Amino acid sequence: MEVRAKKALGQHFLTDQSIAKNIVAALEGHKVLEVGPGMGVLTQYLLPRPEMALKVIEIDDESVVYLKKHFPKLRESLIEGDFLKMDLDGIFDGEYSVIGNFPYNISSQIFFKILEHRDRIPEVVCMIQKEVAERIAEKPGTKTYGILSVFLQAWYDIEYLFTVGSGAFNPPPKVQSAVIRLTRNSRMSLGCDEKLFRTVVKTSFGQRRKTLRNSLKPLIPQELLSDPVFDLRPERLGVDDFVALTLKLQR
16 A cells, blocks of 8 residues: 555655665654654654654554554554644653654744744754755845744754755655754743744845835834844844844834
8 A cells, every 4th residue: 555645735755765764864862753754764764763762743644544554663653633733742751853754835834833842842854845945044145044044043053964856756846855954052042022033033024125124114113213233134134133133122
């Protein structure tokens, strides 16, 4: 039995075994949650690692049947459901790593979910669309640097590990893919109002071609309007710059 790739779930099954091995080799954690194992291309290399406690989350009924049949060891650790709606605090006691070939149509939502649980998730190794991977790893000053870059870089160090061509999948996607690793940085808090920080970043990049003075106008007190920082466009600001900007606006 094979699992049919479902367009609605954004499924493209990785079939290249050497790439699967390299993805698993990039992971260092001992407690591991795999998101969307599909037909177990990563699972098969995770299960034999004696030091690893593995749990997997799968939303696709066909994949669940396939995994139970081909990986009997998974029966106790296979969670059926939607990762985006799951209570992740109950998965493991303490910290755990996340691994997976993320469906490209919901990869950003997966990252926002991970950010909500960043204190429990010190490491993420994942395959996503190459364009999104580049955006996440991008530094300030480029056209692709954006909201997700800032939010993830605030809490994680990002490594772009390698590119994966479309021929490694069935069915092949129309885009290239990439594997990245996120490692939790030492930042304990932003040092500013986090809700306002998120608003400032989202509002700034919502009109990224405008200067901050124009995009953030409703948030800027009259006495700060002449501050030269507001002459800049959002892609010029790193995480610390957005923190400093938030501190100015919350006074």
